[in-house]
Amino acid sequence: MTTLQGLYRPKTVAEATALLAQDPEAKPLAGGATLVAMLNARVLEPAALVSLADIDEIKGISTLPDGRVRIGAFTRHRDTAACTLPLGSCAVVPHAASQIANATVRNMGTIGGSISFADPGLDYPPALVAAKAEIEIASTEGRRTLPASEFFVDWYLTALEPGEMVTAVYLPANDGGVGTYVKHARVAGDYATASVAACLHGDASLSVAVGACGPTPLSDPEADAILSSDRSDAGITRAAQILVEHADPLDDVRGSADYRRQLIPRLLLRAVRTVEAAHRSAA
Numbered sequence: 001m002t003t004l005q006g007l008y009r010p011k012t013v014a015e016a017t018a019l020l021a022q023d024p025e026a027k028p029l030a031g032g033a034t035l036v037a038m039l040n041a042r043v044l045e046p047a048a049l050v051s052l053a054d055i056d057e058i059k060g061i062s063t064l065p066d067g068r069v070r071i072g073a074f075t076r077h078r079d080t081a082a083c084t085l086p087l088g089s090c091a092v093v094p095h096a097a098s099q100i101a102n103a104t105v106r107n108m109g110t111i112g113g114s115i116s117f118a119d120p121g122l123d124y125p126p127a128l129v130a131a132k133a134e135i136e137i138a139s140t141e142g143r144r145t146l147p148a149s150e151f152f153v154d155w156y157l158t159a160l161e162p163g164e165m166v167t168a169v170y171l172p173a174n175d176g177g178v179g180t181y182v183k184h185a186r187v188a189g190d191y192a193t194a195s196v197a198a199c200l201h202g203d204a205s206l207s208v209a210v211g212a213c214g215p216t217p218l219s220d221p222e223a224d225a226i227l228s229s230d231r232s233d234a235g236i237t238r239a240a241q242i243l244v245e246h247a248d249p250l251d252d253v254r255g256s257a258d259y260r261r262q263l264i265p266r267l268l269l270r271a272v273r274t275v276e277a278a279h280r281s282a283a
């Protein structure tokens with residue numbers, strides 16, 4: 001193992017992962033929105049940065065022959081938010097991107113940088129879990145793909161191993177459904193105090209995930225089963241109770257744990273009624 005120093009600008013994923021394998025202390029640099037702030041504050045002082053900005057393979061959004069949609073890790077939030085591909089229930093992902101911070105941050109930040117940092121208040125993680133997205137990870141050993149629900153492991157911790165990087169996010173093929181992301185923040189442009197991502201699939205089943213109410217996005221098969229069969233106010237209340245029981249929120253500057261628990265039923269009701277209305281108007 002060698003110690004790298006300075007800024008490296010690989011042109012391919014193979015070159016980038018070779019650098020990260022040489023020195024697992026080297027940090028990938030994507031949009032820099034978070035990493036540069038951490039460098040300025042000296043929270044992190046890596047000797048080497050591996051810029052991902054020149055790797056074309058991890059930029060942009062495309063539809064694959066099997067209908068899935070690939071979002072390259074270096075795709076900026078503004079481009080994901082502006083995606084016009086027909087995504088069905090996975091439209092929850094661009095909807096979440098459109099609510100990240102403000103235009104300046106959306107112009108800088110990338111989906112790979114966001115999910116690798118794994119702040120529990122981020123907007124993508126619940127959207128990706130509700131959408132049943134997959135995350136592609138590369139290293140010198142090759143590539144592996146994980147469901148988003150397994151990628152987020154704990155507070156600020158992902159399934160990324162030393163020497164690995166995120167290369168893409170895969171969204172399931174258009175299911176003819178609709179998706180929405182409902183975010184509650186103290187002020188416009190802030191991280192979520194709590195959020196709910198909801199996907200009403202083409203077969204009328206519903207999957208949801210709650211953000212900012214625990215170390216990782218909160219989803220529960222029992223809550224999804226209830227919401228798939230009973231979307232009366234009582235059904236939504238029962239599903240919300242299950243989610244509240246499994247929530248593990250913190251008290252922090254964005255709200256108390258108790259306040260966050262109280263937000264879950266309200267945001268869930270709004271999200272479910274929003275996807276139902278969108279589905280009716282699309283029919």
Ligand SMILES: Cc1cc2nc3c(=O)[nH]c(=O)nc-3n(C[C@H](O)[C@H](O)[C@H](O)COP(=O)(O)OP(=O)(O)OC[C@H]3O[C@@H](n4cnc5c(N)ncnc54)[C@H](O)[C@@H]3O)c2cc1C
Binds near residue numbers: 112116191
């Ligand atoms: C003022 C401000 C407000 C914000 N508000 C919100 C908000 O409301 N909602 C929200 O969701 N986000 C918010 N963010 C976060 C922002 O959206 C970015 O997602 C985030 O800053 C990281 O993306 P980036 O591309 O800039 O990554 P960077 O800052 O470059 O990197 C972040 C971390 O990820 C690692 N990394 C980067 N790319 C990869 C990769 N491909 N593989 C493996 N590791 C990688 C880096 O080494 C670093 O540790 C905010 C950020 C700021 C500065």
